[in-house]
Amino acid sequence: xxxxVSLIALNAAGLSGVPRYxxxxxxxxxxxxxEFPGLDLRLVATPAGAEAIAQNRLRTQIVHxxxxxLGRGAAxxxxxxxxxxxxxxxxxxYFDVYGPLLSPRRPFTVTFHDASICYRxxxxxxxxxxxYKEHLYPWALRRAARIVAVSSFAKQEAVERxxxxxxxxxxxxxxxGFVPARDAASRANGRRPYLLFVGxxxxxxxxxxxxxxxxxxxxxxxxxxxxxxxxxTNEIVDLISHSPLRRRIEILAAPDDATVDRLYxxxxxxxxxxxxxxxxxxxxxxxxxxxxxxASDIPAIREVSGxxxxxxxxxxxxWVERIRRLVGDAALRxxxxxxxxxxxxKYSWETTARALCRLFVRTGxxxxxx
Numbered sequence: 001x002x003x004x005v006s007l008i009a010l011n012a013a014g015l016s017g018v019p020r021y022x023x024x025x026x027x028x029x030x031x032x033x034x035e036f037p038g039l040d041l042r043l044v045a046t047p048a049g050a051e052a053i054a055q056n057r058l059r060t061q062i063v064h065x066x067x068x069x070l071g072r073g074a075a076x077x078x079x080x081x082x083x084x085x086x087x088x089x090x091x092x093x094y095f096d097v098y099g100p101l102l103s104p105r106r107p108f109t110v111t112f113h114d115a116s117i118c119y120r121x122x123x124x125x126x127x128x129x130x131x132y133k134e135h136l137y138p139w140a141l142r143r144a145a146r147i148v149a150v151s152s153f154a155k156q157e158a159v160e161r162x163x164x165x166x167x168x169x170x171x172x173x174x175x176x177g178f179v180p181a182r183d184a185a186s187r188a189n190g191r192r193p194y195l196l197f198v199g200x201x202x203x204x205x206x207x208x209x210x211x212x213x214x215x216x217x218x219x220x221x222x223x224x225x226x227x228x229x230x231x232x233t234n235e236i237v238d239l240i241s242h243s244p245l246r247r248r249i250e251i252l253a254a255p256d257d258a259t260v261d262r263l264y265x266x267x268x269x270x271x272x273x274x275x276x277x278x279x280x281x282x283x284x285x286x287x288x289x290x291x292x293x294x295a296s297d298i299p300a301i302r303e304v305s306g307x308x309x310x311x312x313x314x315x316x317x318x319w320v321e322r323i324r325r326l327v328g329d330a331a332l333r334x335x336x337x338x339x340x341x342x343x344x345x346k347y348s349w350e351t352t353a354r355a356l357c358r359l360f361v362r363t364g365x366x367x368x369x370x
Contacts, residue, residue, distance in 0.1 A: 002040040003364035006089035008098070010063060010076055012049035015257070016200065016228060017281060018113060020178055021150075022095040023052045028175065028349035029356065030055035036357045038364075042089065061087070077132060091145070091363060093356075097133075099140030109363060110140055111148040112169070114278025114300075115157040116204075138162055146363050148356065150174045150279040153300040157278065172356055173304070175349030177285035178257050194222040194250075195323070196267035196291070198260055198282050199274070201251065202230045206273040206296070206314070208239055213273070213319035215245050219327040221268055226252040226260060264289040269326045269333065272296065273314060280304050284347060287340030292333045294322055308343025310336060 012023035043060040084100040092108040100106045117133045141162045147169045149155035158164045199205045214223045240249050270286035272295040280301045283293045293309035295301050312318050
C-alpha cells in the first residue's frame with residue numbers, strides 16, 4: 001500500500017518567502033508524483049491556496065478559512081492542530097517548522113529555512129509569532145522524523161542553534177524562486193536606468209545601509225525598492241524622504257509577480273545587502289531573468305549564488321565602489337548576466353520535489369522497520 005503523505009499547505013496563497021516556497025513546491029510535487037508509485041501525496045490547502053498551486057494530480061482537502069487569515073499566526077496554528085487527527089495519513093509534511101502538538105505520535109517531517117527566530121535584531125516577528133516559534137521550534141525539530149534543510153548553511157544553523165542530530169537533517173535545496181510567466185515582458189519598460197531591491201521593506205533586509213551606499217555612489221541610475229511593507233517601513237520611508245536623492249528613489253509596495261518579473265528583466269542590477277538568509281530566493285530569481293546581482297557575502301548567499309553573483313562584504317565603502325562599477329561597466333554587467341544564468345540553471349523545483357519525495361520514501365521505510 002502506498003505511503004499516504006499529507007502536505008500541509010495552508011499558507012500557499014502568500015507571496016513572501018515560505019508561502020511562496022509552499023505553493024511552488026506543492027505544484028512541483030504534483031508534477032512529479034507519478035514517478036513515485038509508492039507515495040500517495042495529498043494536499044491540504046485553503047481555496048485560495050489550491051488556486052495558487054493550480055494542480056489537478058493530487059487529491060486535495062480544502063480547508064475553508066471561515067474569515068480567518070490562515071497565512072500566518074494564531075489562526076493557522078489552531079486550524080493545523082485541529083486538522084491532523086482527521087487526515088488519515090501515514091506521514092505529515094510541513095513546509096516550515098511546525099508539528100502535530102495534539103497528535104504527538106503522528107510521524108511528521110518539517111522544513112527548516114533559517115534560524116532567524118534566534119536573532120532578535122534581524123527577525124521581524126510579531127509578539128505572538130515569536131512566542132510560539134520559540135516554543136514550537138525546539139519541540140518540532142526534536143520530534144520530527146526527518147528535517148529538510150533548504151541549504152547546507154540552514155542545516156548548520158539547525159544543528160548549532162537547536163542541537164539537532166545532524167544525521168536527521170537532509171539538505172534539499174530550494175528551487176529558483178517564483179516561476180517566470182510564459183509571456184514575460186521584455187526588458188524595455190519605459191523607466192530611466194535603475195538599480196533594484198526586491199524583498200520585505202524592513203530593517204532586517206538592511207535597506208538603510210543600501211540607501212546610504214546608493215547616496216554616496218551618486219550614479220546616473222534610480223533606485224527602486226520593491227516589496228511588502230513590514231516592521232520598520234515607516235523608518236525607511238522617513239529616511240528616504242530626507243535623502244538628498246529622494247526624487248530618484250521609488251518604493252513599490254507589494255508588487256505582484258508580473259511586476260517583479262519585469263523589474264528584474266529591466267534593471268541594471270539587483271542590489272541585495274541582506275545581513276542574514278537561510279537560502280536566498282531573490283538573487284536566484286534575478287539571475288534566472290538575466291539580471292546582474294550584487295549581494296552581501298554571507299554564507300547562504302555564497303553557497304547558493306556561487307560564481308553567479310558579485311559578492312561583497314557589508315562594508316559601505318566597498319558597496320559604493322561596486323555600485324559605481326556596475327553602473328559604469330556594461331561588460332561587467334554582461335559577464336555577471338552570463339554567469340548568473342548558468343548558476344540559476346542548476347536549480348529547479350522539479351529537482352527539489354523529487355528529492356523531497358525520495359526523503360518521504362526513506363522515512364516511510366524507516367518507520368516500517370521501527
